[in-house]
Amino acid sequence: xxxxxxxxxxxxxxxxxxxxxxxxxxxxxxxxxxxxxxxxxxxxxxxxxxxxxxxxxxxxxxxxxxxxxxxxxxxxxxxxxxxxxxxxxxxxxxxxxxxxxxxxxxxxxxxxxxxxxxxxxxxxxxxxxxxxxxxxxxxxxxxxxxxxxxxxxxxxxxxxxxxxxxxxxxxxxxxxxxxxxxxxxxxxxxxxxxxxxxxxxxxxxxxxxxxxxxxxxxxxxxxxxxxxxxxxxxxxxxxxxxxxxxxxxxxxxxxxxxxxxxxxxxxxxxxxxxxxxxx
Amino acid sequence: xxxxxxxxxxxxxxxxxxxxxxxxxxxxxxxxxxxxxxxxxxxxxxxxxxxxxxxxxxxxxxxxxxxxxxxxxxxxxxxxxxxxxxxxxxxxxxxxxxxxxxxxxxxxxxxxxxxxxxxxxxxxxxxxxxxxxxxxxxxxxxxxxxxxxxxxxxxxxxxxxxxxxxxxxxxxxxxxxxxxxxxxxxxxxxxxxxxxxxxxxxxxxxxxxxxxxxxxxxxxxxxxxxxxxxxxxxxxxxxxxxxxxxxxxxxxxxxxxxxxxxxxxxxxxxxxxxxxxxx
Numbered sequence: 001x002x003x004x005x006x007x008x009x010x011x012x013x014x015x016x017x018x019x020x021x022x023x024x025x026x027x028x029x030x031x032x033x034x035x036x037x038x039x040x041x042x043x044x045x046x047x048x049x050x051x052x053x054x055x056x057x058x059x060x061x062x063x064x065x066x067x068x069x070x071x072x073x074x075x076x077x078x079x080x081x082x083x084x085x086x087x088x089x090x091x092x093x094x095x096x097x098x099x100x101x102x103x104x105x106x107x108x109x110x111x112x113x114x115x116x117x118x119x120x121x122x123x124x125x126x127x128x129x130x131x132x133x134x135x136x137x138x139x140x141x142x143x144x145x146x147x148x149x150x151x152x153x154x155x156x157x158x159x160x161x162x163x164x165x166x167x168x169x170x171x172x173x174x175x176x177x178x179x180x181x182x183x184x185x186x187x188x189x190x191x192x193x194x195x196x197x198x199x200x201x202x203x204x205x206x207x208x209x210x211x212x213x214x215x216x217x218x219x220x221x222x223x224x225x226x227x228x229x230x231x232x233x234x235x236x237x238x239x240x241x242x243x244x245x246x247x248x249x250x251x252x253x254x255x256x257x258x259x260x261x262x263x264x265x266x267x268x269x270x271x272x273x274x275x276x277x278x279x
Numbered sequence: 280x281x282x283x284x285x286x287x288x289x290x291x292x293x294x295x296x297x298x299x300x301x302x303x304x305x306x307x308x309x310x311x312x313x314x315x316x317x318x319x320x321x322x323x324x325x326x327x328x329x330x331x332x333x334x335x336x337x338x339x340x341x342x343x344x345x346x347x348x349x350x351x352x353x354x355x356x357x358x359x360x361x362x363x364x365x366x367x368x369x370x371x372x373x374x375x376x377x378x379x380x381x382x383x384x385x386x387x388x389x390x391x392x393x394x395x396x397x398x399x400x401x402x403x404x405x406x407x408x409x410x411x412x413x414x415x416x417x418x419x420x421x422x423x424x425x426x427x428x429x430x431x432x433x434x435x436x437x438x439x440x441x442x443x444x445x446x447x448x449x450x451x452x453x454x455x456x457x458x459x460x461x462x463x464x465x466x467x468x469x470x471x472x473x474x475x476x477x478x479x480x481x482x483x484x485x486x487x488x489x490x491x492x493x494x495x496x497x498x499x500x501x502x503x504x505x506x507x508x509x510x511x512x513x514x515x516x517x518x519x520x521x522x523x524x525x526x527x528x529x530x531x532x533x534x535x536x537x538x539x540x541x542x543x544x545x546x547x548x549x550x551x552x553x554x555x556x557x558x
Contacts, residue, residue: 059487060481060485063481063484063485063486063487064480064481064484066484066486067480067483067484068480195479195480197479197480197481198477198479200474200476200477201343201346201347201474201476202339202342202343202476202481204346205342205343205345205346206339206342207342207345208338208342208488209487
């Protein structure tokens with residue numbers, strides 16, 4: 001039995017291998033087990049890896065918020081979060097609770113992230129600046145979380161809009177992340193202190209902040225996959241929920257589960273109570 | 280009594296206030312307590328804050344190394360570390376031990392960081408590329424740590440060398456960090472997979488990874504400062520070492536303790552056993 005652990009691409013591999021096994025009549029099974037910090041695998045309620053990445057984000061953004069809050073000036077921090085196609089990780093920051101361990105005297109504790117932008121919602125520079133100005137009426141230091149994959153209504157990535165014909169000192173066209181682009185936009189349109197932070201691979205590799213539930217469920221998902229194998233199954237993907245189950249791997253292969261439109265607020269810059277319940 | 284906690288600038292404020300108190304004959308004392316992740320305050324053996332930042336770096340770079348190690352291709356990761364004038368933090372990565380908690384089968388565990396570049400050593404693109412190629416003979420994935428303040432022999436910052444006349448989509452001249460510049464250099468000169476990671480404010484605000492020794496010593500330094508105050512002292516800075524002591528704040532005001540030249544290896548890309556002993 002081959003147990004193949006991964007996301008949408010990996011489940012496509014499971015399908016192809018299973019097809020090959022059947023065609024050749026081989027005595028072999030292949031079973032997919034979900035694992036992606038993007039949380040974008042269909043059918044399964046969630047994917048192992050996501051909770052750990054979300055935990056890293058919640059802890060880190062709280063600390064970043066504290067770091068910016070101590071200065072006595074207006075500031076905006078743009079935190080760029082992984083998610084090229086879907087916004088699950090950025091959206092999870094809507095569930096980040098204020099950090100009560102290190103209270104700052106006189107500063108009312110509020111959730112660290114004020115604005116959230118996902119690839120699922122067409123992005124607009126004008127709306128973004130207007131949103132920030134709105135939050136600035138109440139908060140001296142504003143934190144906005146953006147998925148790396150946010151794009152304009154015409155489909156162009158915000159993160160590649162800095163490319164237009166520009167080259168660096170080596171003559172290469174320059175690729176800038178969404179956070180950097182928005183940092184410069186705020187510099188021009190608002191002019192306050194601004195910083196963009198790319199959380200980079202730390203989101204997926206910060207093992208010291210792994211979610212315990214994630215570890216326990218990952219192991220249990222593996223055990224369930226072995227049961228499936230012993231029952232002779234092949235070409236399936238294990239699914240997680242209140243109970244383990246499985247689905248035809250074809251239902252997940254190269255398919256994307258987007259962040260539900262009804263879980264995004266009407267302004268397109270945050271999540272609904274329903275989403276909060278999911279997280 | 281005013282207890283003023285901070286780095287070189289703050290100690291300058293301590294001096295100025297003490298001078299003012301003396302001139303006016305006021306019944307007031309001012310006492311400086313060191314705190315800087317840069318570890319660049321003179322006289323004191325080290326400064327509170329540094330150990331916590333170094334701990335964050337060691338943990339995180341180990342995880343980044345693991346993240347890059349799992350791919351079966353040549354890669355270079357450039358980690359940009361805080362330190363505009365001095366390289367203490369980047370140098371501390373020379374003491375980062377391999378992470379034995381999550382061993383990868385068949386991969387011999389080695390210290391995660393192969394090359395270290397400090398502001399104290401004139402930087403050369405040619406030497407950097409030659410160093411990387413040298414390490415690539417032994418390691419599939421190479422990790423280089425650079426201080427944000429590395430500069431060429433003529434004093435120009437590597438991190439600003441991308442500015443030359445270029446503007447972004449908003450017409451602003453573009454400021455690029457040292458890591459990004461080196462990422463593009465490697466892309467051009469070596470052509471393998473390359474990524475630069477800016478550890479940004481997380482280095483100074485990751486409270487969840489605070490060093491316990493750091494916390495204990497900070498509190499003790501505060502208590503010692505109170506003793507100094509009760510003894511009638513003013514215009515001084517507390518110093519840390521095997522024992523607490525104090526020095527005239529003027530000895531630290533606007534002065535910088537550089538990473539010692541004799542603790543840098545002869546190739547200028549790592550630290551000596553003596554430095555390791557200090558860390």
